[in-house]
Amino acid sequence: MSPGRDEQQPLLSNSESYSHGQNDTHKQKVDFEEDDPENPQNWPVYWKYAVVFQVSMIAFFLPLTSSMYAPVADNIGTEYGADDQIVLLNQSGYVCMLGIGPLLWAPMSETFGRRTIYLLGLVIFTLIQIPIALAPDIETFVIFRTLSGFFGSVGVGNGGGSISDMFGSRDRSKAVGFYMIWPLLAPTIGPLIGGIMVDHVNWHYLSWFNLVTSGILLVACYFFLHETRAITILQHKKHELEKEDSGTEYYIKGDSQKSFTFKVTGNATRALKILFTQPIVLTMSIYQALIFSTMYSLYAQYTSIWTKPPYQFTKTEVGFAYLGPAIGFVLTSIIVILSIDKVYDWAAKRNDSDGQPEYRLPLANVGALLLPVSLFWFGWTVEKGLHWSIPLIGTVLFGASQVGIFNTVQTYYIDAYASNAASALAAGSFLRSIVGAIVPLFVGKMFDKLGYGWGMSVFGAIAVLLMPAPLLFYWFGKRLRESYPFEG
Incomplete structure (x- = not known):
């Protein structure tokens, strides 16, 4: 990879050119030995x-709270004397920050290491739950909820990078598939917990619940979450060597000298x-x-x-209603992980090919079909x-459609955009979170005016328009990528 195309995102392979000048012979390279047990790629499975x-x-418990307060929106509004739109800002702010x-977080992990950034995000997220629980007014509540969304995104921002640090391209898909279940399942399980708790305790206890769970996770990760970024591990090794032999100058290939701001x-x-x-990225990001x-x-209207x-x-009972999408989500995730x-391999054999990224997309067509069906189904039956x-x-069916599209597309990005995969993933995350934050602020009035049948049909019609995308990219994706090469 040329220096102009280095990827400062977590899914980048940790190698880039490094210029040593005319005195290279006086420098010693710090690297892993063959089969070095310190190399994350060589760790036991x-x-x-x-x-x-x-x-x-981390990617589950922190985003879990993004929609956890949805079932208690009326309780929050009553206590603070705020209308529904203002109360909904706590969710929108959180999702926007995701x-x-x-x-x-991605460049921070490239500068300070994955472990440090995970722990930093966990510490601040945990502490922020205190002012959320004790917020005296709606403004304080919304501000700190938005901040918690920023720190709660640390797992979403770096999870793919940690997996890429440890797994080669042939072994990565199952690990990515397992990981992707959790940040996508979190918005469904959060309201389930919120709905059950609020029937028995004051809604402020939701924040104390988040504090306890994230605190336990922080302690566990402090003791058991090891650094996975190869260059960070080598940097520690380099510092130890410099202490032992101050007369020798050591260097690490791929250790970026660019500033954190850059x-x-x-x-x-x-991104x-x-x-x-x-x-391809724009279309599938719109889909997401x-x-x-x-x-x-939908979750904002569930109550x-x-x-x-x-x-x-x-x-x-409202909380348990969230189990519907969760069941579809989990069952389909298992199918995708086991079959992707x-x-x-089937698509490669069928096309007499060694394989190409587009062969990750056939399962996305199942999700593309289920999405509009589920939206029309739910809207009109309600x-x-x-x-x-x-x-x-x-x-x-809605939960199943999410997984069918999300998991396959994420894996496709990793294969199709190689060193720029992290930017493709960040682009999708950015657009879906911003749109996911803004749209719910306005759909309440749409449902009031159109009803749930026609209101959900608006989303369903858009899903029908986007439905051919995975199939078209399966056939023409390679040609499109060649026609629009990305020189990052």
């Missing part, structure tokens, strides 16, 4: 997955550049944004839908007041 599990839990945060700027601009210059905006809009006639659920490599089990089946 069980330990790699122990790290993947810890990173996945997209912005990774643009900073990395942050380059990271953000590269935006790839978003708006790559047709549709899913996120639909999900958060209103289920507590009114004809359903009249309690808050606990098999589908890839509109007609059918038995509660029928619209809940629609939410199972």
